[in-house]
Amino acid sequence: MIVIKELSKIYKAKTGHVIGVDKVNLEVHKGEIYGIVGYSGAGKSSLIRCMNILERPTSGKVIVDGVDLLRLSPKGLRKARQSMGMIFQGFYLASAKTVFDNVAFALKAAGIPTEKRKKRVLELLKLVGLADKAEQYPAQLSGGQKQRVSIARALANNPKVLLCDEATSALDPSTTKSILALLKKINHELGITIVLITHEMEVVKEICDRCAVMQDGKIIEQGATYEIFSNPKEDLTKQFIDTVLNFDLPKQLLEQCKGMILQLQFRGDLASDPIVSDMLQAHKVSANILHGKVEYIKEKPLGIFIMELLGDLDEMERARRYVEERLQQVEVIQHAR
Amino acid sequence: MLDRIIEILPELNVAFYETLIMVGIGLLVALIIGLPVGILLFVTERGLFWQNRVAKTILGVIVNLIRSIPFIILLVFLLPFTDFLVGTTTGAIAASVSLSVAAIPFYARIVESAAREIDKGVIEAAIAVGASPWLIIKDIILPETKPGLISGLTITAISLIGYSAMAGTIGGGGIGDLAIRYGYYRYDDTVMFTTVIVLIVLVQFIQYLGDFIAKTVNKR
Ligand SMILES: Nc1ncnc2c1ncn2[C@@H]1O[C@H](COP(=O)(O)OP(=O)(O)O)[C@@H](O)[C@H]1O
Ligand SMILES: [Mg+2]
Numbered sequence: 001m002i003v004i005k006e007l008s009k010i011y012k013a014k015t016g017h018v019i020g021v022d023k024v025n026l027e028v029h030k031g032e033i034y035g036i037v038g039y040s041g042a043g044k045s046s047l048i049r050c051m052n053i054l055e056r057p058t059s060g061k062v063i064v065d066g067v068d069l070l071r072l073s074p075k076g077l078r079k080a081r082q083s084m085g086m087i088f089q090g091f092y093l094a095s096a097k098t099v100f101d102n103v104a105f106a107l108k109a110a111g112i113p114t115e116k117r118k119k120r121v122l123e124l125l126k127l128v129g130l131a132d133k134a135e136q137y138p139a140q141l142s143g144g145q146k147q148r149v150s151i152a153r154a155l156a157n158n159p160k161v162l163l164c165d166e167a168t169s170a171l172d173p174s175t176t177k178s179i180l181a182l183l184k185k186i187n188h189e190l191g192i193t194i195v196l197i198t199h200e201m202e203v204v205k206e207i208c209d210r211c212a213v214m215q216d217g218k219i220i221e222q223g224a225t226y227e228i229f230s231n232p233k234e235d236l237t238k239q240f241i242d243t244v245l246n247f248d249l250p251k252q253l254l255e256q257c258k259g260m261i262l263q264l265q266f267r268g269d270l271a272s273d274p275i276v277s278d279m280l281q282a283h284k285v286s287a288n289i290l291h292g293k294v295e296y297i298k299e300k301p302l303g304i305f306i307m308e309l310l311g312d313l314d315e316m317e318r319a320r321r322y323v324e325e326r327l328q329q330v331e332v333i334q335h336a337r
Numbered sequence: 338m339l340d341r342i343i344e345i346l347p348e349l350n351v352a353f354y355e356t357l358i359m360v361g362i363g364l365l366v367a368l369i370i371g372l373p374v375g376i377l378l379f380v381t382e383r384g385l386f387w388q389n390r391v392a393k394t395i396l397g398v399i400v401n402l403i404r405s406i407p408f409i410i411l412l413v414f415l416l417p418f419t420d421f422l423v424g425t426t427t428g429a430i431a432a433s434v435s436l437s438v439a440a441i442p443f444y445a446r447i448v449e450s451a452a453r454e455i456d457k458g459v460i461e462a463a464i465a466v467g468a469s470p471w472l473i474i475k476d477i478i479l480p481e482t483k484p485g486l487i488s489g490l491t492i493t494a495i496s497l498i499g500y501s502a503m504a505g506t507i508g509g510g511g512i513g514d515l516a517i518r519y520g521y522y523r524y525d526d527t528v529m530f531t532t533v534i535v536l537i538v539l540v541q542f543i544q545y546l547g548d549f550i551a552k553t554v555n556k557r
Pocket of ligand 1: 011012013018019020038039040041042043044045046047
């Protein structure tokens with residue numbers, strides 16, 4: 001649906017050149033939710049803004065639904081943008097317009113005649129759950145409601161793609177959840193491809209089918225969200241994953257433990273296998289569960305357990321190798337003393 | 338004293354009417370030319386859709402040039418132009434010419450700075466839905482700056498009242514003219530005071546009206 005080829009964006013600043021995006025290659029498939037995660041300044045906004053040419057790339061290609069956006073005339077580009085909605089962290093609604101008129105503006109931009117606008121606007125407001133707010137002004141709405149209006153505006157012309165620039169970053173956790181649920185519904189029921197950028201791994205975990213990690217203008221790792229979570233390669237990716245999955249054991253507890261402390265990760269397809277009990281039966285060791293939880297990544301479970309093994313040193317080592325052969329992710333947090 | 342006021346009333350009436358004509362024409366021209374110039378100054382700015390350094394610089398220099406000339410000098414400087422345009426250099430209509438010339442850059446700068454108050458993101462969101470530059474000006478920039486445009490008109494109107502009194506000194510007509518003729522040349526304090534009071538009331542009224550309208554249209 002979206003193909004980005006060797007895309008670079010270099011800003012000319014007084015202090016020299018600033019690299020926003022550095023030779024990025026990326027493909028977003030039709031119908032998926034694609035997440036791009038990275039710290040502030042990584043170039044996420046620059047990249048997503050190049051996808052609808054709000055920012056003109058310095059070099060590279062942007063191909064959306066088979067059309068090379070950089071070769072379009074200004075008019076052609078406007079037409080192409082109508083098939084790509086965009087929402088922002090700051091909502092950016094026109095304060096002098098009612099909710100109705102804010103949404104109707106997008107239809108007006110596409111040249112839809114006045115008579116036809118009304119029905120479509122009401123339809124959209126119903127979709128985002130704001131049918132009763134049509135005559136209000138943005139100043140009278142909460143952050144979550146404003147984002148819903150901006151989603152309605154972005155969807156007005158039946159776009160194929162929805163670009164979300166930190167769409168939930170200004171919202172509280174429960175509002176974030178409800179906006180994410182709405183995006184999921186839009187993706188599911190309308191089949192709209194969604195690209196979202198965020199600095200919150202929680203958001204990626206919740207709704208992204210695939211994701212990419214960005215640093216210094218480059219994409220350093222990408223793949224299916226579940227793979228990224230269960231088997232991250234890069235340090236930065238691990239850092240991001242840790243914000244969601246990590247649990248630091250209290251120092252005191254670690255000091256008290258004499259045995260070998262292992263962290264085991266169970267992927268959804270393995271979670272039910274009785275690997276741990278088999279391991280305990282096959283070896284002369286005993287185990288203490290110190291911590292455990294199951295995270296759902298896009299509705300697929302990922303279990304993490306931390307346990308202390310007690311027993312003979314060699315036997316513990318054999319037990320560790322036993323689970324390591326059967327699980328992808330086994331990490332020794334502390335060796336036996 | 339009251340007798341004197343009643344005596345001067347017909348003349349005061351005419352003067353008041355002339356002032357309104359001068360200020361009204363000035364405002365009208367400010368709206369017709371100053372508003373588009375102000376918008377043009379804004380949209381040719383860096384990072385906006387008609388970004389154009391040459392156009393912006395040329396326009397900016399002209400605007401600053403006119404604004405830096407003291408009004409009384411502009412008035413004299415424009416006398417030939419006024420004569421050419423309206424066939425005379427005295428009276429309210431003639432004075433309106435230089436008032437209008439002064440009002441254009443004055444209002445244009447106010448419009449420009451009012452437009453700068455708009456969050457750039459709002460304009461960007463409009464670009465992102467595929468709106469044309471013209472539609473963005475008409476449907477986003479103008480409505481979003483409406484309160485600023487109205488209070489800008491108020492400020493312009495009040496400045497024009499002040500300028501129109503200066504125009505009076507070279508025979509422009511209006512309340513200022515009246516005050517000079519009686520108050521200054523003939524030491525008639527009653528007329529002087531009356532005109533001052535009329536001017537104060539007029540300015541207060543315009544300010545009040547402007548504030549009221551600006552507040553009503555503000556949805557922020
Ligand atoms: N308009 C701009 N002019 C100059 N530098 C910019 C501009 N926009 C972004 N940058 C720079 O590009 C880099 C990437 O920024 P951005 O894409 O906003 O990152 P992110 O969205 O990941 O926080 C930063 O170093 C930022 O300072
Ligand atoms: Mg950003």
